[in-house]
Amino acid sequence: MIADRDVTAQLHARGDVAVVVPAAGAGVRLGPGGPKALRLLEGEPLLVHAVRRLAAAPSVRLIVVAAPPADVDAVHALLAPVAPVTVVAGGAERQESVAAALAAVPEEVAIVLVHDAARCLTPPSVIERVAAAVREGADAVIPVLPVVDTIKEVDGDDIVLGTVDRSALRAVQTPQGFRATMLRAAHAAAADSHTDDAGAVEKLGIPVRCVPGSDLALKITRPIDLALATHLLALPDPDPDAASA
């Protein structure tokens, strides 16, 4: 196992951001076929698509990937031609994978983003937007989209209890950005399992700021998401924000 390989590997020397990429999940909901981050989208693993877009964001100084423990060497070999990355062994839960990668981020890096490999088409404009909001003073930042469906709360028998006011709801994406000290404190304090890192920061009573996300930052979870992502990749200029990034 190569836990701290290439720990000094840097991308953009002027960048002030480390990105932690949990990529150790099994991806059961996608059907059989191995770890989700290594599934192919137009001939390349999701993780390659994700890291390529992270490496294109000028703020990003280094990337630490948490890979399935059996695949650490293979993932390093896979990503070496794409960008200089550090690869560590992930854990049984997403939270453990993030913690393992965070432990490999040098203390002097003040801003840390956590980005799911499964959101592999997230454009550099979103990565820059999240990093900028932390740089401007926010302790924790999440990219969000409005909720488009009507949302009902139901009981255990699937009987509707009420309709939720969706104007106050947001769907949350990654990368989520943090002052590094805040993320480390939240992880140290988190007793319960959490599905997103901002959730752990919220529990410390720290305000979490929202910035606009992107339809391109969809999470590849089900087979239909792969079909949609294949279509999005074929669009000539899929990121409407690219010009203003």
Ligand code: C5P
């Ligand atoms: O399963 P889910 O889609 O919620 O996973 C979100 C992200 O967390 C994926 O990129 C997945 O690879 C990662 N993950 C991980 N370690 C785990 C479980 C999930 O790095 N044990």
